[in-house]
Amino acid sequence: xxxxxxxxxxxxxxxxxxxxxxxxxxxxxxxxxxxxxxxxxxxxxxxxxxxxxxxxxxxxxxxxxxxxxxxxxxxxxxxxxxxxxxxxxxxxxxxxxxxxxxxxxxxxxxxxxxxxxxxxxxxxxxxxxxxxxxxxxxxxxxxxxxxxxxxxxxxxxxxxxxxxxxxxxxxxxxxxxxxxxxxxxxxxxxxxx
Amino acid sequence: xxxxxxxxxxxxxxxxxxxxxxxxxxxxxxxxxxxxxxxxxxxxxxxxxxxxxxxxxxxxxxxxxxxxxxxxxxxxxxxxxxxxxxxxxxxxxxxxxxxxxxxxxxxxxxxxxxxxxxxxxxxxxxxxxxxxxxxxxxxxxxxxxxxxxxxxxxxxxxxxxxxxxxxxxxxxxxxxxxxxxxxxxxxxxxxxx
Numbered sequence: 001x002x003x004x005x006x007x008x009x010x011x012x013x014x015x016x017x018x019x020x021x022x023x024x025x026x027x028x029x030x031x032x033x034x035x036x037x038x039x040x041x042x043x044x045x046x047x048x049x050x051x052x053x054x055x056x057x058x059x060x061x062x063x064x065x066x067x068x069x070x071x072x073x074x075x076x077x078x079x080x081x082x083x084x085x086x087x088x089x090x091x092x093x094x095x096x097x098x099x100x101x102x103x104x105x106x107x108x109x110x111x112x113x114x115x116x117x118x119x120x121x122x123x124x125x126x127x128x129x130x131x132x133x134x135x136x137x138x139x140x141x142x143x144x145x146x147x148x149x150x151x152x153x154x155x156x157x158x159x160x161x162x163x164x165x166x167x168x169x170x171x172x173x174x175x176x177x178x179x180x181x182x183x184x185x186x187x188x189x190x191x192x193x
Numbered sequence: 194x195x196x197x198x199x200x201x202x203x204x205x206x207x208x209x210x211x212x213x214x215x216x217x218x219x220x221x222x223x224x225x226x227x228x229x230x231x232x233x234x235x236x237x238x239x240x241x242x243x244x245x246x247x248x249x250x251x252x253x254x255x256x257x258x259x260x261x262x263x264x265x266x267x268x269x270x271x272x273x274x275x276x277x278x279x280x281x282x283x284x285x286x287x288x289x290x291x292x293x294x295x296x297x298x299x300x301x302x303x304x305x306x307x308x309x310x311x312x313x314x315x316x317x318x319x320x321x322x323x324x325x326x327x328x329x330x331x332x333x334x335x336x337x338x339x340x341x342x343x344x345x346x347x348x349x350x351x352x353x354x355x356x357x358x359x360x361x362x363x364x365x366x367x368x369x370x371x372x373x374x375x376x377x378x379x380x381x382x383x384x385x386x
Contacts, residue, residue, distance in 0.1 A: 049289035089282030096242035
């Protein structure tokens with residue numbers, strides 16, 4: 001019943017990669033975390049290939065049931081944003097080729113899901129990811145914390161965000177099934193820790 | 194000695210694809226032209242997969258020696274720009290996986306290469322592409338003209354843009370070899386037609 005999600009914080013220079021197992025009660029366990037970096041001195045095609053091949057090998061090794069990728073809308077540096085979008089396209093295709101469903105989540109959605117505050121800073125996100133995954137020390141490298149948070153966010157949002165759950169919630173005005181209540185309680189506990 | 198180039202005008206909704214053979218004297222011949230379209234109602238992962246698989250099949254069928262892709266910097270609709278950048282990342286990886294070198298050219302570079310005017314409109318570009326490829330009628334669909342122009346631009350710029358040619362030009366202050374003179378004359382003739 002464990003749901004395995006891979007999270008990717010895309011970027012041409014550094015791409016955070018993470019795999020997390022999430023149980024129905026939302027208990028989340030770190031499977032793998034890392035960063036793939038590319039050299040700005042290489043051509044764009046070689047950089048994107050390095051990223052795609054790293055993602056290929058992670059997908060084949062860990063066989064996640066879903067891929068969650070950070071949705072980037074804008075940024076101060078248009079060149080960085082375009083590179084991030086190109087890397088996003090490359091990694092999405094790697095998952096789609098394997099029939100693995102892909103979801104995009106905004107940074108605000110991720111912060112809200114793991115800390116309860118959509119405006120949380122990186123320190124707060126890293127702290128909550130460390131707690132949620134029951135790690136002794138914050139995940140290293142730091143870039144990878146975002147990828148872990150993405151994977152957790154996707155599983156948690158998917159759990160309470162199904163159409164059936166949404167329909168029930170809109171009819172009753174809240175969470176009603178025992179499973180939904182358990183999830184909400186587990187989430188509340190995780191936030192308090 | 195023919196140089197085969199695939200050109201791609203990337204986009205999530207419509208992606209122009211073209212393959213052109215270019216001889217050392219710049220004579221250019223249409224090999225294939227088309228458009229791959231995706232439905233906005235599909236998920237991003239499925240749309241990018243459709244594009245990547247179309248490009249895969251064109252690369253395997255036509256075996257181009259280079260891929261030229263339009264370099265997009267900005268646009269009025271950020272969502273469209275991001276989709277275009279994601280499609281760009283997907284198609285670049287398809288080429289890189291096959292060891293096919295990829296080059297990006299800006300719309301201004303393409304317009305300047307095929308019409309002599311970096312500010313040329315679409316009608317002028319289509320007209321020149323039709324002449325350069327010795328077509329009886331303008332290439333259809335219209336979206337594909339940009340992909341053809343990209344392929345032509347890449348081959349032509351590559352021809353006179355090699356390091357050796359650039360070094361010679363900078364030393365002598367101009368075009369000097371017989372081959373370079375022939376190219377320049379052929380290009381001038383193509384523009385006059």
